[in-house]
Amino acid sequence: MRTRINIRIGGALLALALGAAAPARAVDAPAAPAPEPVEPSTVFTSYGEINYNRPSRPSEAQIDLRRFVLGFQHRFDERTKVVTELEVEHAVSSASDQGEVEIEQAFVEHQFGAVWAGRAGLFLIPAGLLNEHHEPTAYYGVERNFVETAIIPSTWREGGIEAVGAFASGLTLQAGLCTTMDLNKWDATSDEGRLSPLGSIHQELQLARAHDLAGFLALDWRGVPGLQLGGSVFAGDSTQGQPATGRAVIVLWDVRARWTPGRLDLSALYTRGTISGTAAFNTPLAADPANTTLVPAAFDGWYVQAAYRVWSRGDLGLSPFARWEEFDTGRSYAALGPGLTTPAALPVQAVATAGLSLDVTAGVVVKADAQWFREDHTQNRIDLGLGWSF
């Protein structure tokens, strides 16, 4: 069947060319195509969080401008853009203040074809559910969950190259080569390593040692609307060529699932990290009693979370949620030699969180929750938060 098409340009979405054989139809078609609407080449982005925490000891109540992030994306051409994010934590950063200024993302992305894109620069590792989608409007609860801060050190970024493949089946593949941790940064005299083993030794592309590089792979399947199933693995040696101790390969992997049938939002995640060769690294540290935090051989965590959009009208929406998480930043320690005390495994910590998210509009959220800490009730707290993202 021969399809005869007669098209009159009413909008600016198509450019048509009339063959020379057909007379120009002044009424039906303009002589030249209307220009494509030009979208801004540079967009600013931002997100921010102001959080109130009130633990059981009232003297420890605190309000903090936890994060202020300003970023931009600039599109060079149809296929190429640069994505950047600059963050200030705790409002004021100076040598005598507790804030920090840091670059969270700075990468160039180029779309090679319908499936593959490449990134080069400082980018987010595709681990967990939170790391790549960490804006306050993207997660439930005033504070980010413990599993994805203590075990997966969100916001975790490394420098390198990454390939992103978006397949017709709904599978997204991300793979890359990038910088990794520097185990030599481990401070055995502080408790930072007990709070977040990898968070205490990541380099964040700050004069990062690159003797060792890591590889990572993430797969996420979204073939069924409303369902995401995925996982990732990251592995690299972290000794950075320092002679003393031999290899210490860090491997961090996770599996994650998210299902949003109708108004429900359910998610679950398990993550585990291991470091090899920690006995050799810990042995010289173990003799000194000032070294209270040795490097764990394994650390892990998991959570389950449910939220339900109980009410919505236009952009307003109210979603109560609940989460149970367990994590252990020192699940096991490598046995030290005779005469030294191998550290005992740290107790598993459990936290229950229940609260509400009020979406004021797309991009502004007010949150409230209560958190119960099984191991240390003095940490129990009520939190309030204001967040924005655009």
Next chain:
Amino acid sequence: MLAPAAALVAPAPSFAVDYLTAEQAQAAMFPEADRFEARELALDAGQRAALQARLGVPVKERWPVRVARRGDRTLGVAVVDEVLGKFERITFAVGVGADGAIRQIEILSYRESHGHEVRLPAWRKQFVGKTAAAPLRVGEDIANVSGATLSCHHVTDGVRRIVAVLEQAGGAGGLR
């Protein structure tokens, strides 16, 4: 009103982000059509205001549409529109049958780094068969794509708007 088909050439997608042309989309949505006629729907101020109040999204005054016909019969209407994802434009097409039910939606171009799953047949199939009476809302009858919330919401809002505009115009039959 004929012009040689060969003389009317839509540009081949010059970039990877353009997946379908409007012509390819309308042909896919109305394969039995033997011609498409360009029309323009114009809403008056009262209709626009009423639609904007009901939908909660801006509604433009003029809507270029393509009416699919086979012989004397009107099969339906194809409408091309665009919305923003998070920062980038998403161009899409909606095909609505003469009965007011959505035949299909097609994503013509998509540039965001996340959320390409809105292009998947599985996500788009959720719209098939729905009319202006359906909620057409993410979190109700349309599932979200994790990590692409804004793209899903905006495309869904755009589809809901088109269906409402067509219903206001009296459906495809009102476009004679």
